[in-house]
Amino acid sequence: MIHPSANIGKNVTIKDDVIICENVTIEDNVYIDYGCIIRENVHIKKGSFIGARSILGEYLFDFYGDKVNKLHPLVIGENALIRTENIIYGDTSIANNFQSGHKVTIREHTTIGRNVRVGTLSDIQGYCEIGNYVSMHSNVHVGQKSKIKDYVWIFPYVILTNDPTPPSNELIGVTIDSFAVISTRSVILPGVHIKEDALVGAGAVVTKDVQKEMVVVGNPAKEVCSVRKIKNKFTGEAVYPWRNNFKKGMPWEASDFEIWIQEIKIIEE
Amino acid sequence: MIHPSANIGKNVTIKDDVIICENVTIEDNVYIDYGCIIRENVHIKKGSFIGARSILGEYLFDFYGDKVNKLHPLVIGENALIRTENIIYGDTSIANNFQSGHKVTIREHTTIGRNVRVGTLSDIQGYCEIGNYVSMHSNVHVGQKSKIKDYVWIFPYVILTNDPTPPSNELIGVTIDSFAVISTRSVILPGVHIKEDALVGAGAVVTKDVQKEMVVVGNPAKEVCSVRKIKNKFTGEAVYPWRNNFKKGMPWEASDFEIWIQEIKIIEE
Amino acid sequence: MIHPSANIGKNVTIKDDVIICENVTIEDNVYIDYGCIIRENVHIKKGSFIGARSILGEYLFDFYGDKVNKLHPLVIGENALIRTENIIYGDTSIANNFQSGHKVTIREHTTIGRNVRVGTLSDIQGYCEIGNYVSMHSNVHVGQKSKIKDYVWIFPYVILTNDPTPPSNELIGVTIDSFAVISTRSVILPGVHIKEDALVGAGAVVTKDVQKEMVVVGNPAKEVCSVRKIKNKFTGEAVYPWRNNFKKGMPWEASDFEIWIQEIKIIEE
Structure with missing residues (x-):
């Protein structure tokens, strides 16, 4: 069922059982797999793939009173690769080259930068700011009001909380600065x-701020050393800051972080 | 596909691709979104909203032998707000004003009281008793035979276990008394x-009973103080018992816990 | 929509809204519930049940460039019981008598033995080897390159990691030998x-190898005793090795582990 108001570009594939509601824009070369629901006011930019049974433009709470979907636009950037059964709310925008696993939830009032990846079953609770080139693995829980800057890595089952004295109405989000790494199952x-x-x-439980380049472990988490002390078990070489050693999918992939950052600075000057 | 035996009230909305099986009752003003499967012997009370692709009355194990759904009724109370892709088994009953997030699983032989909220991806394993005004956040795992009384708060990734010597056949559930608060990722x-x-x-791992008004932290969890010692960071005021400070969605919302409880007692006498 | 190339056996049930793509084989007595998507090159062996809206033969990454599904076969063994909304990728094989909960994800290049059970929301990340009679409970995360031998028990929210210095490209999986037990929320x-x-x-965080028959607890996990010291709280009897006390669903169910293993040895000689 495709609403006649839909604005659909060239070379768009729409598989069976897809529902497209009013005021939807689908740009060229988009592929929408079986059974997706695209609610009102969604804009999918060119070259994106929407996995089977994903729901885009999901209702905010204000729908449930009168069962009328208010104006809460959702923008999906170019070349997104959204796997099956994602749910993405209105009033959210996602920049180009987004990738997600299966069964991801992203709620309202969330801004996601370029080249972000979000793993299977992750749950972004809304009112979040996520920078560019952020990678979240499976089953990451991002509480409301979290701020994640650029090039941050978050591994499976990490939880970013927000309520200092639960239950309360005063939520204070977590802030993660660029290039930080949050390992599996830490909170x-x-x-x-x-x-x-x-x-x-x-597995850490982080109760206090963590300083630049510091490693923390345990419950409650304690500082153990500088990241510069961590060596690769096999090669004996320093591993962190990781940007000097890891390039896959990063903008300095074809070169080296230091060369790339110098070039960026020259361009900006 | 709506089975002719379905008993459907006034002003019911049924969107496309919904399947309604034999002996289903849907009361007035219910809204069933795209692609829901309502299996046999489900009763949805008035004013409820069933989110897209939810499955109500899911099969118990006895279906799989002869592929015949036995009599395992499910009752959903009035004014439920069930978001997308919930799976709720038969032989379960949920009282009025239930709210759930996305992709919640609730298995058989579970009794849920009034005004209960269950967050996205939570998994209630069956044979559980849950009281009134219980709030569970995302990704809470409630093991079989858990008993949760009224006004309990459970935060993301909390796990209630039940097997003292896994694997075994002697499951012993957790009991949580009224007004207790179980913070994020504790087990x-x-x-x-x-x-x-x-x-x-x-992040606590709670291995022993926790006494009234006590705070426990760590792995294994240890008592650290009375809840009455915890102050709001900004105002310096006592925070717990939380019912004196937090009202949102609670029956004393328009008044105050102490006034409300006195009124209740007068009515009951 | 059933592709004409589908090879469908006798007494097969296919409910509404099922999509069956090219080169699919479905053997006798299979039941495919509402809304499943069976992509190309999937083989479902006799007597299996595929729960509503499961997706079998899910695309690998090489699909997304030209939107053509390459040859990545998936084999589901006899008598599988796959509950709703599972996603199982191509290039994977699952032996007979598999059972899964709801919303399970199993990625590519995974080999699963006989009589394996995987709980609701578990996520097997691919490139894994899983033996026979392995039982995983809900929300278990099995990282790429994990090796799990026979008769292993894994409880809810356990995480098997693989990256010693995240982010990196050198993944080293976890190995779990036969009869080991990994309790809830350990990593x-x-x-x-x-x-x-x-x-x-x-809740343990296991940083080092765990020796045969040892118990480890804590963060970081430390050895505390032999499993043989653990007694049942009520009967006072030794509990471990569990195979001497627990039989349900195991091949020695009708007899006793020691008798059964002797018989196996006689047959093998």
């Missing part, structure tokens, strides 16, 4: 600020 | 009893 | 080897 307490290049160990 | 070991107004800290 | 760090009959306690 970050409300209002904690994790600074540039810091590394949170697996 | 409660089998048979543990958490008493009234207790507070379990984030 | 196993990359490359760790958990040996036969070991027991990992709830």
Whole structure:
């Protein structure tokens, strides 16, 4: 069922059982797999793939009173690769080259930058700011009011909390600065600020701010050393800051971080 | 496909691709969104909203032998707000004003009281008793035989376990008394009893009973103080018992807990 | 929509809104519930049940360039019981008598043995080897390159990791030997080897190999005793190795582990 108001570009594939509601724009070369529901006021930019049974433009709470979908636009950037059964609310915007796993939830009032990846079953609770080139693995929980800057890595089952004295109405989000790494199953307490290049160990419960380039582990998490002390088990070489060693999918992939950042600076000057 | 035996009230909305099986009752003013499957013997009370592709009256294990759905009724109370892709089994009953997030699973032989909220991806494993005004956030795992009393708060990724010597056949559920708060990513070991107004800290592994109004933290969890010692960081005021400070969605919302409880007592006498 | 090339056996049930693509084989007595998507090159063996809206033969990454599904076969063994909304990729094979909960994800290049059970929301990330009679409960995360031998038990929210210095490209999976038990919400760090009959306690963060029959607990996990010291709280009897006390669903169910293993040895000689 495609609403006649839909504005559909060239070379768009729409598989069976897709529902497209009023005032939807689908740009060229988009592929919408079986059974997707595209609610009102969704804009999907060119070259994007929407996996089977995803729901885009999901209702905010104000729908449920009178069962009328209010104006809450959703923009999906170019070349998105959204796998099956994602749910993405209105009043959200996602920049180009987004990739997601299966069964991801992204709620309202969320801004997601370029080249972000979000793993299977992750749950972004809304009112979040996520920068560019952020990678979240499976089953990451991003509480409301979280701020994640650029080039941050978040591994499976990490939880960013926001309520210092639950239950309350005063939510204070977590802030994660660029290049920080948050390892598997750690939990970050409300209002904690994790600074540039810091590394949170697996299973940590982080109760206080983590300084730049520091490693924290344990429950409650304690500082153990500088990230610069961590060596690769096999090669014995320093691993962190990771941007000097890891390039896959990063804008310095074809070169080297230091060369790339110098070039960026020259262009900006 | 709506089975002719369906008993459908006034002003019911049924969107495309909904399947309604034999002996289903849908009361007035219910809204069933795209692609829901309502299996046999489900009763949805008035004013409820069933989110896209939810499955109500899901098969118990006895279906799989002869592929015949036995009599396992499911009752959804009035004014439910069930978001997309919930799976709720038969032999379960949910009282009025239930709200759920996306992709929630609720298995058989579960009784849920009034005004309960269950977050996205939570998994209630069946054979559970859940009281009134219980709030569970995202991705809470409630093991079989759990008992949760009234006004309990459970935060993301909390796990209520039940097997003291896994694997075994002797499951002993967790009991959580009224007004207790179980913070993010804590795990409660089998048979543990958490008493009234207790507070379990984030990431705790609770191996023993927690006494009334006590705070426990760590792995294994240890008592640290009375909940009455916890102050709001900004105002310096006592926060717990939370019912004196938090009202949103609670029956004392328009008044105050102490006034409300006195009124209740007068009515009951 | 059933592609004319489909090879469908006798007494097969296919409910409404099922999509069956090219080169699919469905053997006798299979039941495919509402809304499943069976992509190209899937083979479902006799007697299997495929729950509503499951997606079998899901696309690997090489689909997304030219939107052509390459040859990545998926084989589902006899008598599978796959509950609703599972996603199982191509290039995977699952032996007979598989059972899964709801919303399970199993990615490519995974080999699963006989009589394996995988709980609701579990996520097997691909490139994994899983033996026979392995039982995983809800929300288990099995990282790429994990090796799980026979008769292993894994409880809710366990995470098997694989990246020693995240982010990196050198993934080293976890190995779990036969009869080991991994309790709820523990996390196993990359490359760790958990040996036969070991027991990992709830919430542990396992940073080093665990020796045969040892119990480890805590963050970081430490050895506390032999599994043989653990007694049933009520009967006072030894519980582990569990195969001497627990039989349900195991091949020695009708007899006793020691008698059964002797018989196996006689047959093998």
